[in-house]
Amino acid sequence: MNTVISICKGIAIILMVMGHAEPPELISNFIYIFHMPLFFITAGYFFSRKYLDDPWSFCVKRFKGLYVPFLKWSLFFLLLHNVWFEIGLMNEQFGNWTGGVTHPYSVKVFFQRLMLIVTSMNGYDEFMAGAFWFFRGLLIASIMFLILYKLIDSKMKLPPVLGVIVVCLIALGFNAFRLGFGFRLQYIPNGGLREVWGIFFFGIGVLYRYYEERIGNRWWVSLICLGVLCVGAWNHWCGMNNNGQLRDIATLPLTGVAGFLFIKHISTLIDLAGGVVARLLTFIGSNTLYVFIFHIISFKAVSFMKIMWYGLEPGQIGCHMVIHYNNHEDLFWLLYTIVGTSLPLFLLWLWRRHAAPRFRLRSRLSFPQSTNNQ
Numbered sequence: 001m002n003t004v005i006s007i008c009k010g011i012a013i014i015l016m017v018m019g020h021a022e023p024p025e026l027i028s029n030f031i032y033i034f035h036m037p038l039f040f041i042t043a044g045y046f047f048s049r050k051y052l053d054d055p056w057s058f059c060v061k062r063f064k065g066l067y068v069p070f071l072k073w074s075l076f077f078l079l080l081h082n083v084w085f086e087i088g089l090m091n092e093q094f095g096n097w098t099g100g101v102t103h104p105y106s107v108k109v110f111f112q113r114l115m116l117i118v119t120s121m122n123g124y125d126e127f128m129a130g131a132f133w134f135f136r137g138l139l140i141a142s143i144m145f146l147i148l149y150k151l152i153d154s155k156m157k158l159p160p161v162l163g164v165i166v167v168c169l170i171a172l173g174f175n176a177f178r179l180g181f182g183f184r185l186q187y188i189p190n191g192g193l194r195e196v197w198g199i200f201f202f203g204i205g206v207l208y209r210y211y212e213e214r215i216g217n218r219w220w221v222s223l224i225c226l227g228v229l230c231v232g233a234w235n236h237w238c239g240m241n242n243n244g245q246l247r248d249i250a251t252l253p254l255t256g257v258a259g260f261l262f263i264k265h266i267s268t269l270i271d272l273a274g275g276v277v278a279r280l281l282t283f284i285g286s287n288t289l290y291v292f293i294f295h296i297i298s299f300k301a302v303s304f305m306k307i308m309w310y311g312l313e314p315g316q317i318g319c320h321m322v323i324h325y326n327n328h329e330d331l332f333w334l335l336y337t338i339v340g341t342s343l344p345l346f347l348l349w350l351w352r353r354h355a356a357p358r359f360r361l362r363s364r365l366s367f368p369q370s371t372n373n374q
Contacts, residue, residue, distance in 0.1 A: 020296070299321055
């Protein structure tokens with residue numbers, strides 16, 4: 001296991017939770033200009049050229065690692081959607097920061113969403129699984145990267161590094177065309193902007209793996225990267241959202257790469273120092289899936305405390321993702337971050353330590369293995 005990359009992913013998932021916790025604007029701007037590219041770059045870091053000769057195994061691996069958990073947990077939240085209304089965690093009065101609210105699903109809407117989940121990785125519960133676009137984004141980006149890379153490698157016979165660069169340039173050019181002329185990929189939800197950015201940053205991860213030793217971990221590079229991120233945050237540069245601007249073609253690759261190099265340097269120092277922090281971040285980075293899936297529902301525990309603290313209307317528990325009252329002035333965003341990260345992992349630890357062994361034991365007792373002495 002590459003513990004440095006695991007620490008990178010651990011920091012990235014904490015930043016994602018913090019961004020969803022609605023911190024002060026400058027912090028939010030800082031996080032959003034690089035935290036999602038960081039996930040795609042770390043995914044591309046582990047890509048191997050061997051998959052050009054065996055693309056099927058790569059696709060199967062991607063579907064098992066992305067489509068299957070998306071399907072399982074989207075169905076989980078779909079089945080429980082109306083239950084959240086019954087127990088008071090959601091309501092039709094309070095919603096997200098743009099004013100939208102959610103409603104109980106009718107039988108017809110339930111099956112419409114079910115079909116969207118299965119066929120297009122869309123239709124998931126936006127208020128409890130609002131970050132699930134990442135499953136689809138990484139699945140499409142990684143497979144499209146493989147297809148483009150294989151075509152270029154077979155037709156153009158370029159050196160491996162140059163082939164990856166061409167793929168990145170194709171993705172960058174496509175998004176420039178899409179943003180400049182308003183073109184959308186009709187068969188991908190939200191037009192495919194994030195997915196194409198995903199191809200670009202996935203390729204950046206592959207390129208970094210080639211040049212990792214040459215790049216190294218230099219303080220002056222990290223300081224420059226931090227400066228780039230601060231400039232981007234101050235000037236409200238965009239991240240990987242669905243409402244991009246043409247200037248993103250210049251700014252997002254810059255902040256995405258700068259953010260990765262900066263976090264990678266910090267992660268390397270943490271890994272070298274060892275200790276509790278390194279072990280904790282490695283554990284978080286190795287289990288980002290569970291934070292990703294359950295951080296929004298975990299936020300509800302903090303929302304309940306905020307309602308009690310300020311004497312707010314109880315229905316505000318249904319705010320998405322967090323209660324917006326006084327959110328940029330108080331420090332509840334820190335508590336949201338801590339609970340949103342730690343509660344899913346604590347429950348995972350309890351399951352693995354206590355429930356999972358008993359479950360496996362009962363399974364073995366219920367379905368004993370056959371022997372040759374029958």
